[in-house]
Amino acid sequence: MIVRELELDLDAFEGPFDLLLTLVLKEELDLAEVDVAGIVLGFVERLAERDELDLEACGEFLVLVAALLELKARGLFPDEEAELADLEPEEAAEELARRLAEYRRMKEAAAWLAERLVGERDRFFRLGPAPLAPEPERRLAAQDPEALAGALRLLATAPPTVSLAHMELRFPPVAQFLERFRALLRRRATFDFDHELAGMSRREQAVAFLALLELRRANQITINQAAPFAPIRVSRQERDLTNERTPAWNLRSA
Amino acid sequence: MEPPLRLVVANPLDRLARTIEALLVVASAPLSVEELCAAAEEDAERVETALRLLSERYGEGRTGIVLEQVAGGWAFRASRDAAEACARLFERPVQRGVSQAGMETLAIVAYLGPCTRPEIARIRGVAADSAVAGLVERGLIAEAGRADGAEGGAVRYRTTPLFERVFGLESLSQLPRLEDLGDDADQIRERLHAVAEQRTA
Secondary structure (H helix, E strand, C coil): CCHHHCEEECCCCEEEHHHHHHHHHCCCCCHHHCCHHHHHHHHHHHHHHHCCCCHHHHHHHHHHHHHHHHHHHHHHCCCHHHHHHCCCHHHHHHHHHHHHHHHHHHHHHHHHHHHHHHHCCCCCECCCCCCCCCCCCCCCCCCCHHHHHHHHHHHHCCCCCCCCHHHHCCCCCHHHHHHHHHHHHHHCCEEEHHHHHCCCCHHHHHHHHHHHHHHHHCCCEEEEECCCCCCEEEEECCCCCCCCCCCCCCCCCC | CCCCCCCCCCCHHHHHHHHHHHHHHHCCCCECHHHHHHHHCCCHHHHHHHHHHHHHHCCECCECEEEEEECCEEEEEECHHHHHHHHHHCCCCCCCCCCHHHHHHHHHHHHHCCEEHHHHHHHHCCCCHHHHHHHHHCCCEEEEEECCHHHCCCEEEEECHHHHHHCCCCCHHHCCCHHHCCCCHHHHHHHHHHHHHHHHC
């Protein structure tokens, strides 16, 4: 039997044991929500079904469950760990007994309630929202009609026109520069990028640079720059320029 | 057994009984004696006398309606004979069973409430969040303010009148005494002491 594949069906978790461990270790599942006794029960049931004692599986399971229990205990009583450790064994046992007894009583109270619920299952009665007394009348302080008029006046003023200036940025198409550079390179083997861009707007320069990158990507040119900010030299890639690919993309005008 | 009291129309107590009957028919939750007094404009003693008259008349097995003292007040419910028919048409507030975790949480809130989720978790040894949420959704427990300071102002919970109605309790004092539950505490104590001695030895 493989312990990690043990299928669990708990309130807080449903699935294989190793997934539970993973979730707990990744802190995606709060161990405090997990009923460890339920896991043990599941394992014991599985063991009983098989009708043979798998010592290896039992050992592995014990180690895993012990680790889980320790983790859980630490999580549940973060402050009390120290508190209990300070106690003499005698006192600690007394404290534990007190807590166990308290839980035992609650468990029995729960059993009593469960029994009672079954006994009272034939109770039918009318249910509804809380009835009773009419709501106290809401009194408003004296109001100034001018305040209402003021509020309406505020609403009646036309809102300021929203500027759409920023939406009018228009970019020249990249294709335009592609054509231009290709034509240039048909005439000359090399050209100076900065020189060609002289006098252009910032926006045009940006698009021109995109065209340059596009040509480089298509392996039609080589680009050289001696140093950062030095002039960019563009040379024709020595190969068949007639077999050009259509540029894969254009920068869309905004 | 005494013969049932006859309701004589001219009797002023009978008039009061009718008024109370009417109020209880209209009410959707149990009415306390104080509420009945206020509505009927009568004193408590007379209202209680009228209620005794009515509970005799609406005893289990006499009519389809039963008058009972529940959740700190008085209310009509269906007689148990009619439960099957009722079940065909209506759903009970707690139709589906409450899980073990839910029951334990409910018991803790009923006995120790108002109490917070950390307090419940401390006793049960398992976080109570989902159990508490389930009970709130069923209307069996409800928020009752916040704890001060130490628990970081955690929400406190108490049982609702619906809880008492569903479980047929006149009040929480009808729950069995906590001291009478879990009588094997001494046994646990002895076993733990034995373990403690072994460790010190």
